[in-house]
Amino acid sequence: MSIVAAYAVPHPPLIIPAVGRGDERAIQDTIDAFTQVAREIVELKPDLLVITSPHAPCFRDAFHVTTDVRLYGDMSRFRAFHEKMEADVDVEFSRDLAQRMNAAGVFTVDSEQYRDAMDHATYVALYFVREAYREAGVSPTLPCPIARIGLSGFSYETHRQVGRIIAQAVEEGGKRIVFIGSGDLSHKLTPEGPYGFAPEGPVFDKQIGEIFASGELDRLFEFDPAFADAAAECGLRSFQMMAGAIEGLGFSSELLSLEGPFGVGYGVAAFRRN
Numbered sequence: 702m703s704i705v706a707a708y709a710v711p712h713p714p715l716i717i718p719a720v721g722r723g724d725e726r727a728i729q730d731t732i733d734a735f736t737q738v739a740r741e742i743v744e745l746k747p748d749l750l751v752i753t754s755p756h757a758p759c760f761r762d763a764f765h766v767t768t769d770v771r772l773y774g775d776m777s778r779f780r781a782f783h784e785k786m787e788a789d790v791d792v793e794f795s796r797d798l799a800q801r802m803n804a805a806g807v808f809t810v811d812s813e814q815y816r817d818a819m820d821h822a823t824y825v826a827l828y829f830v831r832e833a834y835r836e837a838g839v840s841p842t843l844p845c846p847i848a849r850i851g852l853s854g855f856s857y858e859t860h861r862q863v864g865r866i867i868a869q870a871v872e873e874g875g876k877r878i879v880f881i882g883s884g885d886l887s888h889k890l891t892p893e894g895p896y897g898f899a900p901e902g903p904v905f906d907k908q909i910g911e912i913f914a915s916g917e918l919d920r921l922f923e924f925d926p927a928f929a930d931a932a933a934e935c936g937l938r939s940f941q942m943m944a945g946a947i948e949g950l951g952f953s954s955e956l957l958s959l960e961g962p963f964g965v966g967y968g969v970a971a972f973r974r975n
Contacts, residue, residue: 703872705745705974707880707947708738709913709940710829711967712756712822719781727962734957734969739833741971748876749791750830750847751867751946753939754883756820757851760810764863765851766799768792768811772849774819786819788827791846798848798870807855807863822883823849852938857922860938864945871946882943884936886966894964896933905932906959906966909940913970916954918944943972951975 715721716732725732742750758765767790776784799809819827827843834840850863871878886909887902888894905928912920921941929937957969 704868704878704880704947704950705747706741707882707943707952707972708742709882709884709936709943709968709970710735710738710826711885711936711969712825712883713885713963713965713967714776714779714821714825716825717776717781717784717828719784720776720779728960728967730958730960731967731969735829736833737957738969738971739829740837742830742879743833743837743839745879746877747845747879749794749845749878750827750881751871751878752823752826752847752849752881752883753852753942754820754822754849755852755935755939756822757849758810758815758817759851759853761854763808763810764802764853764855765815766795766802766809766811767849768795768799768813769816772819772823772847774821774824776821776824779821786824786827786831788819788843789846791848794870794874794876795848797874798850798867801866801870802863805862805866807859807866826881826883850942857938857941860941861922861945861948864942865948867942868946868948868950880943880946882936882939884939886934886936886961886968888933888935888965890961890966891964896964898964899931899933901928901932902966905929905934906961906968909966909968910956910959913954913968914956916952916972918948947972
């Protein structure tokens with residue numbers, strides 16, 4: 702089998718009601734789009750969820766690949782002390798992926814070398830998927846395992862290469878995979894936002910929206926790194942890995958939502974196999 706769909710999603714902690722405490726209603730478009738994505742994932746019945754996360758361990762010269770049997774997380778740092786989650790990790794797939802990356806000269810760090818809990822960029826994505834499974838009466842927990850890959854200080858092209866290696870591992874592994882590229886957009890959309898304003902911020906978000914709507918994912922690799930840094934983007938390299946993974950597969954694209962009322966950009970997009 703292969704990658705049956707890919708989704709780009711944001712990860713604002715306050716989108717979880719226990720964290721937002723009502724403030725999440727200001728990003729209802731994002732909630733609705735995220736809910737649609739999660740319901741689609743349930744219908745696709747994946748054997749594995751592959752998640753790329755900007756808030757997994759990040760190294761200048763290596764990619765983190767989670768190889769623990771189970772990944773635990775909670776929202777206690779956001780004052781939601783009862784909001785917890787755990788996910789099984791497909792250790793066999795993850796170790797195979799790490800070996801393929803190392804063989805290609807793209808070095809990895811596994812959980813035995815660096816261990817951490819589930820980061821919030823992974824947690825938010827899995828929260829919506831878990832709730833969709835519960836809503837469908839399939840399972841109160843995640844019924845399929847995950848594979849989590851962090852970002853790195855390597856070039857844009859190396860992130861595309863990792864996506865291609867993921868696709869190769871998937872093709873030879875015989876599983877139905879859904880790829881989730883977790884990442885916020887610019888963090889500098891408004892002067893009132895937590896990170897202030899930069900003129901590059903709204904421009905970056907507009908361009909990402911155009912790319913997701915058109916499906917012209919090669920444009921993700923055309924951003925000037927200095928421009929992307931000035932925009933204080935979060936998810937570009939995560940989306941680049943996703944682009945590498947679905948390259949050449951044949952897919953339709955749809956921008957489901959794009960907003961940033963808190964000064965941080967949130968985009969949700971779906972890439973479905975034709």
